Amino acid sequence: MLAVNPTAAFGRHAPAGDEAASCLREAGLDVVVLRRDSMDALREAVDEALRADADALVVVGGDGMVHLGVNSLSGTGLPLGIVPVGTGNDVARMLGLPLQDVVGSCARVVSALADGGRVLDAGRITTGGRTMWFAGAVSAGFDAAVNERANSWRWPRGALRYTLAMLRELGSFRAINYTVTADGAASTEGAMLISVANAQSIGGGMRIVPEAAPDDGLLDLFIVRPLSRLALLAVFPKVFSGRHTSHPAVEIRRVRSVRLAAENVVAYADGERIGLLPLDIEVVPGALRVLA
Template identity: 95%
Template sequence: MLAVNPTAAFGRHALAGDEAARCLREAGLDVVVLRRDSMDALREAVDEALRTGAEALVVVGGDGMVHLGVNSLSGTGLPLGIVPVGTGNDVARMLGLPLQDVEGSCARVISALADGGRVLDAGRITTGGRTVWFAGAVSAGFDAAVNERANSWRWPRGTLRYTLAMLRELGSFRAINYTVTADGAETKEGAMLISVANAPSIGGGMRIVPDAAPDDGLLDLFIVKPLSRLALLAVFPRVFSGRHTSHPAVEIRRVRSVRLAAENVVAYADGERIGHLPLDIDVVPGALRVLA
């Protein structure tokens, strides 16, 4: 089954779904293509197709499509393939998949189908009586606020939107008072942001926890303590190379479960809006099989 997001990378890859279907069919695979006008409708169509006996799901798009796949497949044993043509592609980057290369990504999917692929951990969020899965990271703080601001704008498109939203957010953002319960131990944390990560990067290559492994049975708790605007701007470029980890305001530790609580703070997982804190987050080892 091939699920296609026609708005991946803001429409620049509108034909990627057709190209992926062609590549997979030329390899002798029976491909059912699913397209819908909204993510909610697509999610329902994917779940219905899985109930009728699909053997694998391949998603075409960015981290939002990966998020859909992870939530449809975690715990089922069915494999997820990724054709990454979105803007961020952090999960595909973690897996070493070729970005913006439909034919190359499909070749990886076909190869992995033959050998069973790779088994990863999945993060699990419990909030308001519902469960949400993630493959990359949950973030609540400055980066989530930037996402929230950027998503409220219609223009500009692409990564420039997030850069401008970050600069606007810097003007008003203040450190947040969190209550963090990590593996049962509660602490009060003043922080600019907190992420709970299963993968090294967020936001299209920001390597917040460069040593994170998605199959070690642990999550990486990433905390940035209060910083001035100038200090935050100075640290920010180092995140893309992973050279920020020695900064005294940065704390990283490995955990199995985290509860995050704070007033009026929104969380995002794999770039998708989850809702306001509090959230309960834990890791489920081996919950996700990927075609990579």
């Protein structure tokens, strides 16, 4: 089954779904293509198709489509393939998949189908009686505020959009008081941002936790304590190379479960808006099989 987001990367790669379907069919696979006008409708169509005994799900798009696939497949044993033609593509980057390369990505899918693919951990979020999954990271704080601003823009495209949104957000952002309960131990943290990550990067290549491993049975809790605007601007460029980790305001620790609480703070998971804190987050080892 092939699920296509026609608005990935603002339509620049609208033909990617047809190209992916052709590539997979040429490899001898039986492909059913699903397209809908909204993500909610597409999610319902995917879930219905999975109940009809599909063997695998391949998504065409960015991290939003990966998020859809992860939430449909985690815990089922069915594999997820990714053709990354979106804006961020952080999960695909974690897996070493070729970005913006439909033919190359489909070749990886076909090869992984033959050998069974790779088993990863997944993060499970519980909030307000709902349960959701993520493969990349949950963000709450400055980075989520940047995401909120960037998602409201139609231009520019790619990583530059997040950089410009960050510069705009700096003008009004203030440190947040969080209550963080990590593996049962609670603390009050003043912080600019907090992320709980299974993958190394967010926001199209910002390597917040460069040593994270998606199959170690742990999540990486990333905290940036209060900084001045100038200090944050000095640290920010280092995030793309992963050289920020030695800064005294940065803390990274490995955990199995985290509860995040703060007033009026929005959280994002894999670039998708989840809603206001509090959130309960836990790792589920081996919950997701990927065709990579």
